[in-house]
Amino acid sequence: MSTKYFPKDFLWGAATASYQIEGSPLADGAGSSIWHRFSHTPGNILNGDTGDVAADHYRRYKEDIALMKEMGLKGYRFSIAWPRIYPYGKGKINVKGMDFYDRLVDELLEAGITPFITLYHWDLPATLQDLGGWANRDIACWFADYADYMFQRLGDRVENWSTLNEPWVVAFVGHLFGEHAPGMKDIYSAFLVTHNQLRAHSKAVRAFREANIANGKIGITLSNTSHDPATDSMEDKIAAKVAHEWNNYPLFLHPIYYGDYPDTVKEFLKEYLPKNYYKDMEEIKEEIDFVGINYYSGDLVKFDPDSPLGGKSVKRGLPKTEMGWEIYPEGFYKILKGLQDEYNPKEVYVTENGAAFDDKVENGEVHDHKRIDYLKKHFEMAHKAIEDGVKLKGYFVWSLLDNFEWAFGYSKRFGIVYVDYNTQKRIIKDSGKWYSQIIKNNSLDF
Numbered sequence: 466m467s468t469k470y471f472p473k474d475f476l477w478g479a480a481t482a483s484y485q486i487e488g489s490p491l492a493d494g495a496g497s498s499i500w501h502r503f504s505h506t507p508g509n510i511l512n513g514d515t516g517d518v519a520a521d522h523y524r525r526y527k528e529d530i531a532l533m534k535e536m537g538l539k540g541y542r543f544s545i546a547w548p549r550i551y552p553y554g555k556g557k558i559n560v561k562g563m564d565f566y567d568r569l570v571d572e573l574l575e576a577g578i579t580p581f582i583t584l585y586h587w588d589l590p591a592t593l594q595d596l597g598g599w600a601n602r603d604i605a606c607w608f609a610d611y612a613d614y615m616f617q618r619l620g621d622r623v624e625n626w627s628t629l630n631e632p633w634v635v636a637f638v639g640h641l642f643g644e645h646a647p648g649m650k651d652i653y654s655a656f657l658v659t660h661n662q663l664r665a666h667s668k669a670v671r672a673f674r675e676a677n678i679a680n681g682k683i684g685i686t687l688s689n690t691s692h693d694p695a696t697d698s699m700e701d702k703i704a705a706k707v708a709h710e711w712n713n714y715p716l717f718l719h720p721i722y723y724g725d726y727p728d729t730v731k732e733f734l735k736e737y738l739p740k741n742y743y744k745d746m747e748e749i750k751e752e753i754d755f756v757g758i759n760y761y762s763g764d765l766v767k768f769d770p771d772s773p774l775g776g777k778s779v780k781r782g783l784p785k786t787e788m789g790w791e792i793y794p795e796g797f798y799k800i801l802k803g804l805q806d807e808y809n810p811k812e813v814y815v816t817e818n819g820a821a822f823d824d825k826v827e828n829g830e831v832h833d834h835k836r837i838d839y840l841k842k843h844f845e846m847a848h849k850a851i852e853d854g855v856k857l858k859g860y861f862v863w864s865l866l867d868n869f870e871w872a873f874g875y876s877k878r879f880g881i882v883y884v885d886y887n888t889q890k891r892i893i894k895d896s897g898k899w900y901s902q903i904i905k906n907n908s909l910d911f
């Protein structure tokens with residue numbers, strides 16, 4: 466057993482998202498979002514759950530920040546609900562909605578916690594969806610105007626900004642699989658949404674540079690699943706490469722860093738890319754300060770001529786979380802190391818990593834040993850990645866609080882803090898207490 470230290474000033478934190486924790490979605494003049502609509506449409510969410518109350522963070526944010534301080538968190542990643550700021554997506558500003566985030570940021574700074582803002586974590590103003598949403602090219606301007614307003618209002622106190630959370634999930638789970646808002650099932654729309662998110666992201670980055678925020682850093686947060694070939698056959702290796710370049714960070718970083726989509730995306734999926742997409746690549750190719758990596762699990766990919774991508778996902782038979790995702794810490798290292806090797810970002814943050822388990826309260830405590838084991842194994846891989854040259858500057862566990870897990874509603878618990886949804890009582894789980902020690906020592910014994 467040896468003690469491994471993380472770099473000095475490593476930013477240990479926790480992450481959340483507005484629709485998943487805030488509740489009060491229409492309070493104080495806020496507009497409706499596509500997730501308010503989607504969750505209120507019968508059949509979309511398990512048990513008919515909605516984000517109407519969630520973890521009631523909109524009203525309990527001071528209590529939650531006190532919990533963050535008690536655990537010794539250095540940073541807190543949260544998202545802004547666009548419809549609280551612009552109830553109709555653009556035009557009229559909602560002062561009370563802006564006040565909430567002003568107060569949230571001030572309370573975080575008062576507690577000595579570094580804010581890390583995500584501008585978009587899926588709750589698009591519903592009125593913009595009525596105009597086509599992310600499938601409308603004009604959204605690049607709508608998003609950049611919203612982003613610029615946030616830079617002007619919070620840029621004096623917030624240095625770290627991420628434009629989009631998991632644009633792959635927005636595009637494909639929301640517009641091809643139909644399991645997330647807005648519930649579409651059209652592959653051409655999914656690729657158009659991919660492309661317009663890139664245009665919107667880079668337009669917002671240019672607005673960020675114009676805002677000239679002292680010590681400001683802006684990036685993008687990308688979902689990732691570690692895809693390994695099921696066998697050493699060339700067919701399986703190609704299928705795994707296609708899955709990686711479409712499903713993970715390359716789909717977005719290749720345009721941002723190199724001004725084009727990845728080779729396998731152009732080879733296998735060119736038919737679905739927007740017509741003349743390359744004309745936008747000059748504006749999409751815009752330097753960023755960091756890449757945010759979300760990682761949960763990995764799988765094997767086997768050649769499958771019947772699949773549009775030429776491959777299908779295969780399980781390894783490893784232990785799984787409550788989401789049915791296999792626990793594969795090695796994949797965390799592969800994603801982090803692959804990112805640094807393929808794109809050499811100036812900085813990397815793990816913006817989400819965590820696990821859902823069947824947490825139970827026993828005598829007022831939650832002994833979530835499986836989550837501690839999951840986190841420990843992933844921290845070991847993060848440390849190995851840093852040793853091997855990955856410019857990893859921080860880690861945000863998903864999630865601070867148990868929350869609304871999208872189509873699964875409240876049936877899946879990811880928090881290091883337990884939320885009793887009947888009473889809104891919070892209980893710091895054993896994992897939250899264990900994480901506090903890791904942060905305090907900035908080290909891991911393994």
Ligand SMILES: N=[N+]=NCCCCNC(=O)[C@@H]1[C@H]2[C@H](O)[C@@H](O)[C@H](O)[C@@H](CO)[C@@H]12
Pocket residue numbers: 482485630631633634688689690712713759761817863870871879
């Ligand atoms: N590449 N790829 N493939 C897609 C893999 C999607 C896996 N789910 C996520 O990443 C979501 C992310 C989300 O930010 C958060 O809002 C969710 O609560 C967590 C937990 O579900 C994770």
